[in-house]
Amino acid sequence: MDLTATGLAPLHTALRRLYDEDYALFHRLFAGGRAPLQPALDTVAGLLAERGLAERDGGELRAAVRFHRLGDDLLATDHPGYTGRDRVLYLSDNESLLLARNLPDCTGRRVLDVGAGSGVQAVAARRRGAAAVTSIDISPRAVAMTRFNLALNGLPADDVHLVGLADFTAAAPFDIVVNNPPFVPVPPGTPFMTSGAGGLDGLDFVRLLVDRLPDLLHERGELHLTTLSPGGRHVSEVELLLLGLAGDRPYRLRVREVFGRPCPIAESLAPFKGHADLDAWQAELAERGYTHMHNLLIALTPAAAPAFERSVLTPAVELHPGNKGSTTWDGLHAEIRLALESAR
Ligand SMILES: C[S@@+](CC[C@H](N)C(=O)[O-])C[C@H]1O[C@@H](n2cnc3c(N)ncnc32)[C@H](O)[C@@H]1O
Structure with missing residues (x-):
């Protein structure tokens, strides 16, 4: 997992977009830990996978972290797994x-x-x-x-x-x-x-x-x-x-x-x-x-x-x-x- 603290603006934007446009999918991915791959996940999946924060597994995307929302902010914590x-x-x-x-x-x-x-x-x-x-x-x-x-x-x-x-x-x-x-x-x-x-x-x-x-x-x-x-x-x-x-x-x-x-x-x-x-x-x-x-x-x-x-x-x-x-x-x-x- 790459937690380097630079170059994160695109990930923040993609996560916020997913949250705002498809809350159910965001929830499924980060609270449930996996979601079926679909066009709405394309950008976020690419950005997460680059850092080992998620991986494609068959037709699914599996999250390695859980994202929470606090006000306008997003916070990663470890996945329960x-x-x-x-x-x-x-x-x-x-x-x-x-x-x-x-x-x-x-x-x-x-x-x-x-x-x-x-x-x-x-x-x-x-x-x-x-x-x-x-x-x-x-x-x-x-x-x-x-x-x-x-x-x-x-x-x-x-x-x-x-x-x-x-x-x-x-x-x-x-x-x-x-x-x-x-x-x-x-x-x-x-x-x-x-x-x-x-x-x-x-x-x-x-x-x-x-x-x-x-x-x-x-x-x-x-x-x-x-x-x-x-x-x-x-x-x-x-x-x-x-x-x-x-x-x-x-x-x-x-x-x-x-x-x-x-x-x-x-x-x-x-x-x-x-x-x-x-x-x-x-x-x-x-x-x-x-x-x-x-x-x-x-x-x-x-x-x-x-x-x-x-x-x-x-x-x-x-x-x-x-x-x-x-x-x-x-x-x-x-x-x-x-x-x-x-x-x-
Ligand atoms: C209950 S968590 C709180 C995390 C976060 N502040 C929050 O509110 O969710 C306690 C944190 O204290 C850290 N910790 C444990 N022993 C510590 C020590 N001796 N000095 C500094 N941090 C310590 C743990 O690694 C853990 O991240």
């Missing part, structure tokens, strides 16, 4: 797209996109007027996909870096940090995608992020985060971590509980049945005070006085083709089961 641990995740309505759609006005501000994946947050921040967006990811495949997607949409693609969060240093702190971390609780030794594996309680990456924020975020800067977090029934661990981080500074912590309710922890661990001793795992989490799993959309922003707001939110389902959404806990657990299967 790709089983590498470095799979670049599709854009889900309850996380990636939810965060992207809820980014603040970034006009004139410097944004850090942590764990860029497909680059969806970088594209969204640019569209909200960011003066500069730096993207980092530990995965070479994600870095290539981010550069590709920025260039595909005519955006600067040179500030994308292959570096882990622990090792990243910046010349100056950022005005906005955006992150959708690997947050799935995964017991040690269980193979899982790099984009999802968050350690025993799912918080390995988030703890690192909270540690790094004082260096990376301007004192009056903002954090926008979507994550799963274990916790009690009413408050999650990540909220406590962020309240601790804000300390005495006047910050507003705005938390939205996605899916409307937290999930009892036993249900959250159930997708790992057969991969781990669920009782022992649950007991270990209970010792830490974790009885529920929360799916959260979080904004930590400067305020005149400290504030903590909590509300519930049901994610909108985006009907653009190629977008796959979880709008319930069951849907999210089904996706975790699939990820486990493909990581074997």
Whole structure:
């Protein structure tokens, strides 16, 4: 697959034309993964095949990537058939797209996109007027996909870096940090995608992020985060971590509980049945005070006085083709089961 981030204008035009003129065909090709070859596909098939992003197979065109639509932009992610641990995740309505759609006005501000994946947050921040967006990811495949997607949409693609969060240093702190971390609780030794594996309680990456924020975020800067977090029934661990981080500074912590309710922890661990001793795992989490799993959309922003707001939110389902959404806990657990299967 050639993800070189140059010369992509003809592909963008062809994809948009296909989308506008034959939405059903676009959907079939990129959500279903294959479509019968026909004149409407001629241009796009040629451009995709040149880069190994699709191949002709008998009378069909098979897509090797999935294209999603976000506003006027198109974003490639890995096809579900790709089983590498470095799979670049599709854009889900309850996380990636939810965060992207809820980014603040970034006009004139410097944004850090942590764990860029497909680059969806970088594209969204640019569209909200960011003066500069730096993207980092530990995965070479994600870095290539981010550069590709920025260039595909005519955006600067040179500030994308292959570096882990622990090792990243910046010349100056950022005005906005955006992150959708690997947050799935995964017991040690269980193979899982790099984009999802968050350690025993799912918080390995988030703890690192909270540690790094004082260096990376301007004192009056903002954090926008979507994550799963274990916790009690009413408050999650990540909220406590962020309240601790804000300390005495006047910050507003705005938390939205996605899916409307937290999930009892036993249900959250159930997708790992057969991969781990669920009782022992649950007991270990209970010792830490974790009885529920929360799916959260979080904004930590400067305020005149400290504030903590909590509300519930049901994610909108985006009907653009190629977008796959979880709008319930069951849907999210089904996706975790699939990820486990493909990581074997
Ligand atoms: C859940 S995906 C989010 C992708 C994208 N930002 C989005 O919103 O769809 C998490 C990303 O974090 C990256 N990642 C995992 N560990 C990392 C680390 N230590 N430093 C930087 N990125 C990391 C993964 O490779 C993956 O691309």
